[in-house]
Amino acid sequence: MKSALRNSRPLAVAVTALVGLPILLSGCGTAASSSSTESVSEISVMDYYNNEPDKSFIGDALTACGTKAGVTIKRETVPGKSLISKVLQQSSSKTLPDVLMLDNPDLQQIAATGALAPLADFNISTADFAPGVLSAGTYKDKVYGLAPTVNTIALFYNKDILAKSGVTPPSTWDELKAAATKLTSGDQYGLAFNANPTYEGTWQFLPVMWSNGGNEKNIDTEETAQALQLWTDLVKDGSVSSSALNWTQADVKDQFLAGKATMMVNGPWQIPSLDKQASLQYGVVKIPVREAGQTAVAPLGGEVWTVPQTGNKARQAKAAEVVACLNSDENQLAMAKVRNTIPSKTTLAAKFADENPKLATFTELVKTARARTGQLGEEWPAQATKIYTAIQTALTGKASPSDALKQAQGQ
Amino acid sequence: MSLTTDLPQSTPPNGKPGPGKAGAKPGPGRAGSGDGAGDAVPSPRRRSRQRRERLFQWLFLVPAVVYMALFFGYPVVKNVVMSFQDYTTATFFTGEAPWVGLANYVTVLSSSLFSTSLLNTALFTVGSILGQFVIGLALAIFFQRKFPLNGILRSLLLLPWLLPLIVSSAVWRWILDKDSGALNRFLGDFGIVDTGVPWLTSTSLALIAVVGVNIWIGIPFNLTILYGGLQEIPDELYEAGSLDGATGWKAFRHITWPMLRPVVSVVLVLGVVYTLKVLDIILGLTNGGPANSTQTIATQSYALSFQEFKFGEGAALGNILVIISLVFAVLYLRASRRAVDE
Numbered sequence: 215m216k217s218a219l220r221n222s223r224p225l226a227v228a229v230t231a232l233v234g235l236p237i238l239l240s241g242c243g244t245a246a247s248s249s250s251t252e253s254v255s256e257i258s259v260m261d262y263y264n265n266e267p268d269k270s271f272i273g274d275a276l277t278a279c280g281t282k283a284g285v286t287i288k289r290e291t292v293p294g295k296s297l298i299s300k301v302l303q304q305s306s307s308k309t310l311p312d313v314l315m316l317d318n319p320d321l322q323q324i325a326a327t328g329a330l331a332p333l334a335d336f337n338i339s340t341a342d343f344a345p346g347v348l349s350a351g352t353y354k355d356k357v358y359g360l361a362p363t364v365n366t367i368a369l370f371y372n373k374d375i376l377a378k379s380g381v382t383p384p385s386t387w388d389e390l391k392a393a394a395t396k397l398t399s400g401d402q403y404g405l406a407f408n409a410n411p412t413y414e415g416t417w418q419f420l421p422v423m424w425s426n427g428g429n430e431k432n433i434d435t436e437e438t439a440q441a442l443q444l445w446t447d448l449v450k451d452g453s454v455s456s457s458a459l460n461w462t463q464a465d466v467k468d469q470f471l472a473g474k475a476t477m478m479v480n481g482p483w484q485i486p487s488l489d490k491q492a493s494l495q496y497g498v499v500k501i502p503v504r505e506a507g508q509t510a511v512a513p514l515g516g517e518v519w520t521v522p523q524t525g526n527k528a529r530q531a532k533a534a535e536v537v538a539c540l541n542s543d544e545n546q547l548a549m550a551k552v553r554n555t556i557p558s559k560t561t562l563a564a565k566f567a568d569e570n571p572k573l574a575t576f577t578e579l580v581k582t583a584r585a586r587t588g589q590l591g592e593e594w595p596a597q598a599t600k601i602y603t604a605i606q607t608a609l610t611g612k613a614s615p616s617d618a619l620k621q622a623q624g625q
Numbered sequence: 626m627s628l629t630t631d632l633p634q635s636t637p638p639n640g641k642p643g644p645g646k647a648g649a650k651p652g653p654g655r656a657g658s659g660d661g662a663g664d665a666v667p668s669p670r671r672r673s674r675q676r677r678e679r680l681f682q683w684l685f686l687v688p689a690v691v692y693m694a695l696f697f698g699y700p701v702v703k704n705v706v707m708s709f710q711d712y713t714t715a716t717f718f719t720g721e722a723p724w725v726g727l728a729n730y731v732t733v734l735s736s737s738l739f740s741t742s743l744l745n746t747a748l749f750t751v752g753s754i755l756g757q758f759v760i761g762l763a764l765a766i767f768f769q770r771k772f773p774l775n776g777i778l779r780s781l782l783l784l785p786w787l788l789p790l791i792v793s794s795a796v797w798r799w800i801l802d803k804d805s806g807a808l809n810r811f812l813g814d815f816g817i818v819d820t821g822v823p824w825l826t827s828t829s830l831a832l833i834a835v836v837g838v839n840i841w842i843g844i845p846f847n848l849t850i851l852y853g854g855l856q857e858i859p860d861e862l863y864e865a866g867s868l869d870g871a872t873g874w875k876a877f878r879h880i881t882w883p884m885l886r887p888v889v890s891v892v893l894v895l896g897v898v899y900t901l902k903v904l905d906i907i908l909g910l911t912n913g914g915p916a917n918s919t920q921t922i923a924t925q926s927y928a929l930s931f932q933e934f935k936f937g938e939g940a941a942l943g944n945i946l947v948i949i950s951l952v953f954a955v956l957y958l959r960a961s962r963r964a965v966d967e
Contacts, residue, residue: 298931299931303717305717306720326715327713327714327719328715329717329718401804401805403804410914411912411916412912455804456827457802457804459825459914459915460825460914474804474805595934596933596935599933603917606914606916607916609916610826610827625738
């Protein structure tokens, strides 16, 4: 039968293909690691600044720092929501970029996996950074990431409406409640904040919780219950719309812009949109504290830059140079100014606040701002979930603030 | 997938599906190969040809089997294994995932949230399927009539299907907003409600609102399949029925419904499987809130894995959902087999 030979050929091809494919595929992964003595001409960078204008601001700073270090930058920007899953994928396939940006509450989570190199290995100075910034970048006593600029949240108010109603910007909870009630009329609410069931809802609640002495380690305390009572009272008496349960920070800003909320809890990244509306006159004060004399403690936001463990010393060294350069005084001041964020070195604060008066309140707050992961580290996500669950339970009236916190803490 | 049904030439003459006997009859494409068919005693040549044929049968199967194993088998197995491990972010870098047995299942099932999510999943699924099916069927019957713009209207109804879910949910989130939402404005203008209805922020209304949006999204699927099923019913049946006085409701009850039954069971079971795993709509509308009143097993599993990084627990909960879906998948297979038989 002469077809026998001919027919066996497709079989051979198929077998070769099946056996060969995995070898081929696995081969792709090993190409990345190479000797440490090579000269490095290009390093890869990954961040989540995928929207303008931040995309260009960060891109320009990266390019300039790359030129200084003698390397070109191969940059990839991914959407914020997919950054962590991308990082996890890359760490399992050992294809992490040379420079990696992380949102600060995620840093300890990623550092705990062993995927990041301590910045002390590259002699990067951590002097003068605000304590909150350092604690966000630290895991088990080693600094893994530094943020050139940071942010936090404060109370924005509509100057015109407050003046018309004869209300001065509040500084205590009682004043806040009185002002919010007075400023509520028709479809205009006194205050807007975000209490949605995500980490954003937790983040917006932290200023009142922390300023009153509440602690994220155990939320079943009198101090935290008082803070949650404030949030509940504001929603219950109608000074805050119950839509807060589903708003994002961007929605809160839209309410404020539309004149439907006279005050709002929000961050400096909203300033460009607020400034676009020329008729809007707004001011910024610290989020009120329960009693005059308490210190306002704000949560620290912002992104840190890290050097992943790629196994290539030469590339890591170049990457570290770029991270150090991004965190230099000049870059901190320049980036903070264009991006409406705050330089993370306290030594730059006075100068920066003078030059950028509309960011003065935020600059003041950053000095004492607290990192979300400062105490709990990798345990933060679980506890943050409990906090927003308690907020939602109390605000929907399913339980009193103290019961809601007790239930959530016990979960 | 079986060898005997995939390849016609392998069906033995006596019709018994025995893989050992496969290849006894030469296939139509190979009729000229010279061997005498129907020989009682297999010659060595014949045996080698049989073996070769079996080899080819397998070769035809290999691409499908590899594809299934790679893209369906591997993820499922991986997910099952993951659910027995303490799988954290560190696992991705170190590859270490300590075996914890049933601990993840115990944590997930004993969580106070599980009963809430299970009940919500049930209510969400039943509510969605009921609404989608009834409205879908009503529209399918309506579009059976011939009237101007029938085709255009029917294709417009497909729109919810064509929109990305994240877009639909963003738009609905705005429509359902308490203070400035289009729905409340509309109801307010007609004097139906005085104050804004907190569609998405009331613990008693949020699930209803989410079900409503999911019904809107599911109507095109039900409409299309049921409309197709209705087209299959021969007109003669209605003509004959009308002679006997079966018109209107009677015609539906005694002709349409029995004839449509096989399609109906397929639509319902597929609908249940699709609805059980709905994630993006709920995340887009309410994120599971307020106070977990729209939290389903799917959203909770997502939150565990991708927000709290407890991949083991997320996988365990995901598997529970898979098992629930599997029950309905088996029902579907039985229903579709019956549909073919009928």
